[in-house]
Amino acid sequence: MSKNVTGTAFVVAEFRAEENAETAPLYTDNVVKLWLNEETRKIASEIAQNSPAAKEMIKLRTKYFDDVLSNQILAGCKQVVILGSGLDTRAARMNGEGVAYFEIDDRATLQLKEETLKANKVTANVRYIPGDYVKDNLITLLRQSELDFERSTYFLWEGNTTLLSQKDVIFVLEEIRDNLINFRLSFDYMSEKVIARTTGYQDINDYIDKYESLYTPWITGFENIETLAEELQLKIIDNFSTAELHQQYRPHRFLESNLLKFYFVCTLENAVGSVSPEI
Numbered sequence: 001m002s003k004n005v006t007g008t009a010f011v012v013a014e015f016r017a018e019e020n021a022e023t024a025p026l027y028t029d030n031v032v033k034l035w036l037n038e039e040t041r042k043i044a045s046e047i048a049q050n051s052p053a054a055k056e057m058i059k060l061r062t063k064y065f066d067d068v069l070s071n072q073i074l075a076g077c078k079q080v081v082i083l084g085s086g087l088d089t090r091a092a093r094m095n096g097e098g099v100a101y102f103e104i105d106d107r108a109t110l111q112l113k114e115e116t117l118k119a120n121k122v123t124a125n126v127r128y129i130p131g132d133y134v135k136d137n138l139i140t141l142l143r144q145s146e147l148d149f150e151r152s153t154y155f156l157w158e159g160n161t162t163l164l165s166q167k168d169v170i171f172v173l174e175e176i177r178d179n180l181i182n183f184r185l186s187f188d189y190m191s192e193k194v195i196a197r198t199t200g201y202q203d204i205n206d207y208i209d210k211y212e213s214l215y216t217p218w219i220t221g222f223e224n225i226e227t228l229a230e231e232l233q234l235k236i237i238d239n240f241s242t243a244e245l246h247q248q249y250r251p252h253r254f255l256e257s258n259l260l261k262f263y264f265v266c267t268l269e270n271a272v273g274s275v276s277p278e279i
Helices: 007-021 038-050 054-073 107-119 138-144 167-180 200-213 225-231 242-249
Strands: 079-083 100-105 127-131 153-157 183-190 235-242 263-270
Touching: 007 038, 007 054, 038 200, 054 079, 054 183, 054 200, 054 242, 054 263, 100 107, 100 138, 100 263, 107 127, 107 200, 127 138, 138 167, 167 183, 183 235, 225 235, 225 263, 235 242, 242 263
Parallel strands: 079 100, 079 153, 100 127, 153 183
Antiparallel strands: 183 263, 235 263
């Protein structure tokens, strides 16, 4: 485990990898194991003990985002931008013909990814963009990396919004909206009630307390994504709680957890001037 790469990246990777062992897995990720070892398993196990939902949340969102991305590629989208990509493996797993990936994260994480994939002869059509998409300005970073702003683009923003200020989340959404005509954007978010500890469920509060004692505090949630979308002139394509996804993806499996009711995934697009992806 690299000391310069955030521990959460390895925890998320461990949870994601576990799905491979299912009889009928929601998705298959044979690349993620390249970064995992006894140390990462131990850390992930500590987090999982505090909440059975922790692992399931990661798996459900992975399935949802995989499906949306797959549909975008099938519809002709050739550019995919992954914000705060961590140990995301989609550039290697879902490499449709002519599809270019752009991944933004800190230099240490991207260097680890690039070196590991090369060492294991895993091919991915990806441009790694070291930087902070808020402080270094997302659009500036993408221009320097020769993203084609005229083309249909899919943005994936996974596991980031709870860690940013609300102002920065809105800034990123506005930057994408103001600079690209034809895009879709998927991200996950927590209910504001989780952040404020007002869900009324002690198990949720206990989980967050444990998580934040090990990692970074969660600081931003959204109570009404419809209001946010309307204010930003964005159109909601999807908005699901992970409880709804669990019911859809695993209809015969019971999971006793309240947190899934308050953790969401959504997909938005530009409400003004949006057209179909070019083929």
